Amino acid sequence: MQYLFIIPRTLWKILFMLNFALALIILSPLIYLFFNKKEFFKKSYNLTRFLSHWLVFVPGIILNIKRETPANQLPKTAIYCSNHSSYLDIILAFVVIKNHFISLGKKQLEKVPILRMFFKNVHILVDRKSVSSSHRAFLRLAKYLDNGTSILVFPEGTISNSGQLLAFKNGAFKLAIDKQVPIVPITFLNNWKLLQNGGFLKAKGRPGICRIVVHKPIYTTGMSEKDLLSLRTQVYDVISKELNNYNAGN
Numbered sequence: 565m566q567y568l569f570i571i572p573r574t575l576w577k578i579l580f581m582l583n584f585a586l587a588l589i590i591l592s593p594l595i596y597l598f599f600n601k602k603e604f605f606k607k608s609y610n611l612t613r614f615l616s617h618w619l620v621f622v623p624g625i626i627l628n629i630k631r632e633t634p635a636n637q638l639p640k641t642a643i644y645c646s647n648h649s650s651y652l653d654i655i656l657a658f659v660v661i662k663n664h665f666i667s668l669g670k671k672q673l674e675k676v677p678i679l680r681m682f683f684k685n686v687h688i689l690v691d692r693k694s695v696s697s698s699h700r701a702f703l704r705l706a707k708y709l710d711n712g713t714s715i716l717v718f719p720e721g722t723i724s725n726s727g728q729l730l731a732f733k734n735g736a737f738k739l740a741i742d743k744q745v746p747i748v749p750i751t752f753l754n755n756w757k758l759l760q761n762g763g764f765l766k767a768k769g770r771p772g773i774c775r776i777v778v779h780k781p782i783y784t785t786g787m788s789e790k791d792l793l794s795l796r797t798q799v800y801d802v803i804s805k806e807l808n809n810y811n812a813g814n
Contacts, residue, residue: 573769576623580759580769583622587615609664616658624771625652625758627659632780635662639781641712642748643740647803648718649727649756652774657716660750660776665714668701702735709743719799725767727756727811729804737796741789746781749799751806753777754814777806 588595591611598608620627644661646653657667667687688704691697705715719732740747753775760767779802787795 570765574765576771577764577769580623584619587618591615606664613658616655619655626773627776628773629660629776629778631778638748639746641709642714642746642781643736644714644716644748644750645719645736645799646750647729647752648720649724649752650759650761652755652759653752656752656774656776660778661716663714665716666705666708667716702739706739706743709745723761725761729807732796732800734792734796737792740784741787741792741795744785746783747799748781749779749802751777751803753807753810
């Protein structure tokens with residue numbers, strides 16, 4: 565029965581990729597300008613948000629965003645922590661988070677010319693297999709927080725192919741405590757069902773409603789390193805509970 569879905573989901577993925585390529589080609593002059601000159605780096609965020617809306621609208625992805633705190637009442641500087649089950653998570657983060665932020669990307673993105681400009685110049689690329697690379701990346705993130713810029717971290721450190729929440733790494737939570745900045749958890753409930761990581765033919769791919777929850781901030785004021793485990797657990801439980809409630813009803 566699953567084989568019946570191979571053709572439509574493959575055609576949809578081709579549409580998604582062609583739309584992605586077309587958007588990058590059309591916007592390439594602005595991308596080259598905004599992502600190569602430091603004076604335009606903040607303007608690049610608005611361009612990325614526009615591109616992200618384009619990338620999901622054309623292939624038929626509709627957003628359903630639940631905000632436990634209005635976007636204009638979220639902390640100006642925060643660490644956004646999200647589950648990671650699809651490449652859609654990265655695209656949609658720029659739709660969901662309205663304040664300028666910096667994100668981490670895999671070092672392998674350096675091999676893709678236009679994406680290299682997105683991440684190497686404006687965001688941060690990291691080799692997750694290298695302890696020293698990860699350490700340098702978090703030192704750079706700390707400087708952005710010091711300057712009042714929010715950051716986005718996927719604390720699982722990798723993509724879950726089945727939507728199952730994986731264990732969290734400590735880095736984001738140590739950073740939040742060190743800099744005394746709040747964490748805003750984000751739950752992407754069903755991105756993996758719309759664009760699944762995995763084989764091109766076997767993995768899921770289709771239009772549909774993308775359901776997202778932006779949770780209340782968790783403040784770290786007064787926390788110390790001894791609170792790291794409890795903070796990590798608290799954020800994990802918020803996202804895990806939301807996922808479990810959604811999956812129980814679907």
